[in-house]
Amino acid sequence: MSKPHFTIKNKFQKRSEQYEDILTRDILGDVCYRITGKRAFTVTFDNTGYNIGRLATLEYNGAINYISFSEFEIGSRNSFFQSFPSALVKYYQDNNPNKSIYFYFLAPNGNIETDYFIFMYRLMKTAGTIFLNETGYLTFVTKPFNAVSDIIAQRDLNRGRNKGNASSYVTIDENGTLQIFGKTYGANKYETTLLSLAIYEITPYSMELYEIQEGNLKKLPRDARDVIKSLGINVITSDLSFEKAEFENSDSLRSPTYLYNLLEKLGEKKCSLCDCEIPQLIQGAHVWPVASIKRTNNISLDTKIANAIDGDNGLWLCNNHHKLFDINVLYITPQGRLKFKKSIEQGHEKYLRDFTINNYLPIDIMTPGFNRYLARRNKLLDEKQYSFV
Ligand SMILES: [Zn+2]
Structure with a gap:
């Protein structure tokens, strides 16, 4: 031998x-x-x-x-x-x-x-x-780590002390697919690669990796990308042309960059109104709706897309609250206080009251950018039709 x-x-x-x-x-x-x-x-x-x-x-x-x-x-x-x-x-x-x-x-x-x-x-x-x-x-x-939830929790702990340093996020979408959002620029690409390969070893979910464009680099180094793909992980590059196509084809805008920006601003998925943290039930809800952005005449397509994917133009809501927000049963005042539509049936209002825990949005959502989008939304609504919860 x-x-x-x-x-x-x-x-x-x-x-x-x-x-x-x-x-x-x-x-x-x-x-x-x-x-x-x-x-x-x-x-x-x-x-x-x-x-x-x-x-x-x-x-x-x-x-x-x-x-x-x-x-x-x-x-x-x-x-x-x-x-x-x-x-x-x-x-x-x-x-x-x-x-x-x-x-x-x-x-x-x-x-x-x-x-x-x-x-x-x-x-x-x-x-x-x-x-x-x-x-x-x-x-x-x-x-x-034994579970992805441990990775996310530990990550959040680090993030709390070290804001702005984190480059990648992990979450689960409504279909139960584990999604990694990773930047591809500079040292971020190494972290994204390691995170993907580590999670692959322990997750029971199917996986998607979104490469979030930053600077000129859209993709991970080819070797890393090929290895990740060979494991059956779906790798999707989110650049401007991807976002453009998504914006033009859909009013609900399933934009990875939008989700990334929301994760960066708001942290893990959690409904702002009922505190539900089951990620499969949580969505990014636009404050200034995509359909309304599209209809606006005096701004360029690029500006429209920038508004549609801006982390300030959104909040996390559960399926129920998202639906009620979209059909304008809910109204948010410039102070972040919640109102219900007066015309809602009494029996329904009781149900709504019971599952809505927060009458105010969390203070960290209410940035100047958020307020600008809120003003655009509220311009289309009549506040007199709503009453405080
Ligand atoms: Zn909710």
């Missing part, structure tokens, strides 16, 4: 990152022993291309082991994690059924136990990654 054999693409961008200097025999010996139980190994440094994912492979007994090494410098949180998803993609591309993926800390310099780092370690483990030497570097052992 031959010895375990490492293959390491050596050429890296900086001279200081030549792997022949970094991956000493001691380090490789440690990796080899932890994976195979053997101390002796052979190694090839391959100088033909860039090392993607700070990656080495170790072949032994017909098995292929992928090992992604951490960065030394923590830098920004995204630079620490940007190479791992590329390694994971390479691992997924390998057809050998006897394959494993590992992560190895290389004496990182800085705090590697922030909430975000721990969140990312847990995603990596959820995606099947084995940490080879975490006990030397982390003060506790992180666990993989």
Whole structure:
């Protein structure tokens, strides 16, 4: 039986990152022993291309082991994690059924136990990654996520402390399809890739990944995209032409960018009027209705679309409240207070009163942009036909 054999693409961008200097025999010996139980190994440094994912492979007994090494410098949180998803993609591309993926800390310099780092370690483990030497570097052992709801809850916790940093959202639509909305620009693409592959391992739902355009980049890197698609995940690119077609063909506007913007502004799906949080029952409701935007004469098509997908032009409502809002049984005053139509039957009004918990919209919805859309909506209605709840 031959010895375990490492293959390491050596050429890296900086001279200081030549792997022949970094991956000493001691380090490789440690990796080899932890994976195979053997101390002796052979190694090839391959100088033909860039090392993607700070990656080495170790072949032994017909098995292929992928090992992604951490960065030394923590830098920004995204630079620490940007190479791992590329390694994971390479691992997924390998057809050998006897394959494993590992992560190895290389004496990182800085705090590697922030909430975000721990969140990312847990995603990596959820995606099947084995940490080879975490006990030397982390003060506790992180666990993989068991359920998507855990990922969302943990994510929201991080988001609360770190607003504006999150780039991707996870939710479930009315048909029970799990939807990931991910940006494709800069470091966001790495997070979107890792999130998709981790969720794939634990969700019972069928999955859709929406690539939300930002800057000029519409799509994930091709390798990542191909791997995600090969798992049966439906990948949809949401760019302006997609939104345009959707806007022109439908008054209900099933726009991924609109949903993304609502998630970004309002957080997870939750009916503003009854607090229902069952995602299959929650929809994005337009304040200034799409049909009314379409009928407006003095603005360009691009402006119309911008208004239709603006996160300020909406709120989360359950099916029932959405329907009642659309047919103008409900009215919202500029102060965010709810009114019911006076002409509603008494028996129906009692039912409506019983399942409507909130008589005011949450204060964080009532931005100046929201109020502008509300004014456009209310212009078409007669407030005198409504009374306070
Ligand atoms: Zn509701």
